[in-house]
Amino acid sequence: MRALTWHGNNDVRVDTHPDPEIVNPRDVILKVTSTAICGSDLHLFDGVIPGMKSGDILGHEFMGEVVETGSRSTLKKGQRVVVPFTISCGHCFFCENQQFSACDNGNPVEKQDASEMLYGHAMGAAFGYSHLTGGYAGGQAEYVRVPFSDVGPIIIPDGLEDDKVLFLSDILPTGWMAAENAQIERGDTVAVWGAGPVGLFAVQSAMLMGAEQIICIDHHPHRLELAQQFGAKTINFEETHVREALMEMTGGIGPDAVIDAVGMEAHGFVADNVLDVIKQKIGPGADRGHALRQALLACRKGGRVSVPGVYGGMLDKWPLGAMMEKGLQIKTGQTHVQKYSQDLLRRIGEGEIDTTFLISHRLPLEDAPMAYKNFRDNQNEWTKVVLKTA
Amino acid sequence: MSEPAHDDAPKRARRDDTEGNLAIVGRSITINRPRAELYAYWRDFSNLPSFMHAVKSIRMEGSDRTVWTIKAPAGQTVEIETAVTEDVEGEVIGWDSTENSQIETKGRVTFADAPADRGTIVTAEIAYTPPAGNLGRLVAKLFMAEPNIQARHELKRFKMLMEAGEIATGDNRKPTDGDE
Numbered sequence: 001m002r003a004l005t006w007h008g009n010n011d012v013r014v015d016t017h018p019d020p021e022i023v024n025p026r027d028v029i030l031k032v033t034s035t036a037i038c039g040s041d042l043h044l045f046d047g048v049i050p051g052m053k054s055g056d057i058l059g060h061e062f063m064g065e066v067v068e069t070g071s072r073s074t075l076k077k078g079q080r081v082v083v084p085f086t087i088s089c090g091h092c093f094f095c096e097n098q099q100f101s102a103c104d105n106g107n108p109v110e111k112q113d114a115s116e117m118l119y120g121h122a123m124g125a126a127f128g129y130s131h132l133t134g135g136y137a138g139g140q141a142e143y144v145r146v147p148f149s150d151v152g153p154i155i156i157p158d159g160l161e162d163d164k165v166l167f168l169s170d171i172l173p174t175g176w177m178a179a180e181n182a183q184i185e186r187g188d189t190v191a192v193w194g195a196g197p198v199g200l201f202a203v204q205s206a207m208l209m210g211a212e213q214i215i216c217i218d219h220h221p222h223r224l225e226l227a228q229q230f231g232a233k234t235i236n237f238e239e240t241h242v243r244e245a246l247m248e249m250t251g252g253i254g255p256d257a258v259i260d261a262v263g264m265e266a267h268g269f270v271a272d273n274v275l276d277v278i279k280q281k282i283g284p285g286a287d288r289g290h291a292l293r294q295a296l297l298a299c300r301k302g303g304r305v306s307v308p309g310v311y312g313g314m315l316d317k318w319p320l321g322a323m324m325e326k327g328l329q330i331k332t333g334q335t336h337v338q339k340y341s342q343d344l345l346r347r348i349g350e351g352e353i354d355t356t357f358l359i360s361h362r363l364p365l366e367d368a369p370m371a372y373k374n375f376r377d378n379q380n381e382w383t384k385v386v387l388k389t390a
Numbered sequence: 391m392s393e394p395a396h397d398d399a400p401k402r403a404r405r406d407d408t409e410g411n412l413a414i415v416g417r418s419i420t421i422n423r424p425r426a427e428l429y430a431y432w433r434d435f436s437n438l439p440s441f442m443h444a445v446k447s448i449r450m451e452g453s454d455r456t457v458w459t460i461k462a463p464a465g466q467t468v469e470i471e472t473a474v475t476e477d478v479e480g481e482v483i484g485w486d487s488t489e490n491s492q493i494e495t496k497g498r499v500t501f502a503d504a505p506a507d508r509g510t511i512v513t514a515e516i517a518y519t520p521p522a523g524n525l526g527r528l529v530a531k532l533f534m535a536e537p538n539i540q541a542r543h544e545l546k547r548f549k550m551l552m553e554a555g556e557i558a559t560g561d562n563r564k565p566t567d568g569d570e
Contacts, residue, residue, distance in 0.1 A: 020562040025555065072555065089554035093422050093508055105554040109546045113539070125558065135560035145562050148554070 003057040003141030004368040004387075009047030012369050017057065020137065020145035025072035028149040030083065034162040035062035035139045037368070037385045038170055039196050040263070040310045042376045044130065048264060048280055049312050051114060051130035060085035060127040061169040062139025063162060064389075066149075074150040081153035083146055084337035085170045087125035087136060090151035100124075101334035106148070107134045118313075124334065140368060142389050154341045157349070163362075163386060164348055167197070167355045173340040174308050175201020175261070179209055181306035181331035182257035189213040191246055191255035191298060192232070193291040195223035197358055197384055198308050199261035203232045204353060206259075215249060217242055217291075220380040226357065246298045254300035262291035263309025289315040296322050307332035358384040365389050402515060409517060412496075415538040416515035419545040423552045425501045425510045429480045431552065432499060441547035441557065444540065455488065468492060493518065512548070514541055 005015040020029055038061050043049050063082040066075045075081065087106035088095050094102040106125030107115075115123040115132045128138015137144060146153060156165050175198050182190055190211045192199050195218035206214050207230055216227035217235045224234040235245050246255055265280075292307065296319050299305055305328050323330070347353045360383045363371055371385045401407060402416040421428060431437050435456055439445045446467060449457045454474045459467045470491045476484030476498060484498035497516035504511050550557045 018563060021564060023559060023561055023564055024557075087558075089550075089558075091422060091553045091555075092549075093420065096422065104546075105550045106558055108558045108560050109543045109550070111560065112546065125560075131560075134558070137560070137562050147558065 001142040002365060003137070004059060004365065006044060006052055006056045006058055007054050010045065012045060012058065012372055014366050014368055017137075017141070019143050022068055022070045023145065024147060025070045026148050026150055027070040028066050028073050028075050028146050028153070029068035030062075030064040030081065030139075030144050030146050031067045032062050032064040032139055032142060032144055032389050033080075034064070034166050035059050035141075035365070035387050035389070036166060036169075036171075037061075037140070037371055037375050037387070039198065039375075040129070041372070043263070043265060043310060043312070045372050045376060046265065049130050049132075051132040053131060053135075056128070056130070056135070057137040057141050058128040059138030059140030059144075060129055061166065061171070062127075062144060063156070063166050063169065064139075064144070066153075067143075070149070072150065075153060075155075080156045082156060082165050082168045083127070083139065083144075084152045084154070084168075084173075084341065085126050085129075086152075086334065086337050087127065087134065087147055088151060088338055089148055090338075094124075095151070095338075098336055098339040100336040100338040102336075111135055126334070140365065140387060142365070152338055154345060156345075160349060163356050163359060165345065165355075166386065167201075167358070168337075168341060168344055168348075170335065170337065171197040172201050172344055172353070172355055173337045174198050174335040175203075176205045176340055176344060177333075177335050178202040178259050178261060178306050178308035179205035179211075181304075181308075182206065182259055183304050183329075183331075184209045184211050184257060186210065187212045188256040189215065189250045189253075190257045190259065191215045191217065191295070192227075192259045192261055193217045193295055194261035194263075194309065195220065195227045195234075196261060196379075199259070200226055200230070200358060201355075202259050202261055202308065203227050204230050207231055208347075208352070213249070215246065215255065222380045223383060226383065229357070242294060243298045250300070254298055255303065256300055257304040257306065258295040258299045259306045260292045260295050260309045264289065264311045264313075289318070293317065293319055296328065299326065299328055301326045303328055305330040308335070359386050361385045363387055400513075400515075412494075412517040414515060414517045415541055416513060417538070417541045417545050418511055418513040419549055420504050420509055420511050421549045421552050422509035425503055426480050428510050428512060428548075428552060429483075429501050432501075432548075433477075433483060441551050442544045443547070456485070470495065512545065514545060516541060 001019050002014055003017050005013055066077050066079045086101045088100040088103035089105035092104040101124045103124045111131055111134050112122035123133050125134035127136050179202050188211050190206045192202050195216050203214050214232040216232040218224050219236055219238045235242055365387045368387055375382045375385050402414050407414050435448045444460055446459045446461045456472050458470045471488045472485040473488050475486050482500045486496040487494050495518040499514045502511045547557050
């Protein structure tokens with residue numbers, strides 16, 4: 001089969017690999033029909049996530065048709081499914097408590113050692129996202145092996161085309177959980193850093209959860225326009241002093257909740273970020289956290305901090321004093337996708353949530369390397385790429 | 391394997407983790423399944439190779455002796471004979487190596503109810519003499535070099551098998567022959 005393959009920093013190619021096969025009883029094999037490039041794939045492209053090996057197949061946002069089933073799968077050949085990026089067993093303490101991304105049993109034992117040393121506990125598993133999360137082959141491919149198929153995959157009813165439901169795999173539930181973690185109350189102002197896919201879905205979700213005012217911060221005019229379409233106000237950090245503007249737009253109080261939908265590769269020519277960029281060039285494991293620092297300082301006293309943005313290593317110049325003295329609460333984590341699947345599928349079906357606005361480019365899988373480059377370098381116009389395999 | 395401690399930490403977590411000439415390693419893990427089920431699976435020693443990947447096979451010798459064949463590189467194997475020294479249904483299984491073993495080792499695995507219906511806390515503790523001699527060095531290299539890591543890996547595989555019904559792998563194709 002053909003698959004998008006990581007060879008090194010800034011080097012991804014579509015190569016030919018052996019087709020996957022059923023390995024464990026709960027597996028299925030999926031023939032991929034649509035797969036997207038995620039902003040977090042760009043962290044792999046840029047080489048800031050440790051634990052990658054040349055030859056790894058990327059992609060954790062995908063859907064397709066079941067073509068083979070293991071003996072303990074509950075799926076049937078021919079079914080159309082969207083697959084959550086988190087690989088979760090459904091039976092451990094964490095899965096039973098709906099904390100699917102913390103599943104104990106998805107990450108192969110021998111792959112758990114590295115993150116256990118790095119973070120104190122082993123990470124859960126994900127598709128196509130380094131050997132820290134299991135070394136599973138991803139879905140930017142013609143075929144993919146899907147473990148625990150009786151728990152994760154979301155069966156899609158006829159009549160809902162791929163582009164409407166594909167983002168149930170990651171970015172829609174991630175934006176939704178980001179808004180949920182902001183614990184929105186009546187009258188709240190929610191500030192969202194990053195008008196990328198997750199930030200835009202966080203805006204849409206926060207609106208549905210009843211936020212009074214949403215302010216989205218970015219520097220790409222087109223992406224800010226998309227946020228405006230969903231009723232958000234915008235701040236362009238290249239034109240405006242962000243913290244001053246946030247105070248002035250909230251009656252001198254500051255946002256009640258802040259969402260960092262940027263993560264470890266924040267932009268901006270400011271002192272802390274310039275230092276972070278230099279450290280990140282030296283090696284993976286150093287995070288660039290300008291957006292998060294700014295969010296912590298902007299958040300009102302006793303406010304809530306939600307971090308869906310991806311971080312992997314160490315962040316210094318962390319304003320811990322501001323967190324403590326202002327009494328901030330922080331909630332973060334990889335998304336518990338399976339927790340939200342059915343509710344979000346229903347909202348899409350009923351027309352309450354639209355995801356197709358985001359897609360700027362639909363391309364064949366063979367064009368994936370070019371798409372990676374553009375998605376990273378032309379962020380204003382390239383808001384989301386969906387790759388088609390057929 | 392117990393002696394007066396200064397605090398409540400188990401011996402294996404203390405800075406002095408030796409007992410006489412024995413080194414003590416071990417690990418606890420919580421498994422979301424009933425105690426009786428986990429005990430029963432473990433007590434049928436023929437099940438153990440399903441999650442102990444270094445163990446090639448297990449052979450019963452009489453009612454309480456077991457011969458373990460451990461995988462070694464270049465197709466070689468090493469044999470250890472153990473005798474069950476302690477067996478309380480649903481609670482504990484203990485064993486000692488016999489005079490027929492090439493290394494001295496003893497161990498026990500305990501099963502205790504976790505709080506609030508969270509399943510069972512399984513604790514495996516193994517004491518061993520760091521082996522000497524050429525064979526000893528070979529054995530150490532093969533499967534004793536990091537007994538702590540090995541214990542951790544085996545308990546995690548046991549947990550996967552009991553909770554998820556299968557052992558996770560990122561491999562895209564079935565192994566052809568001889569894993570690891």
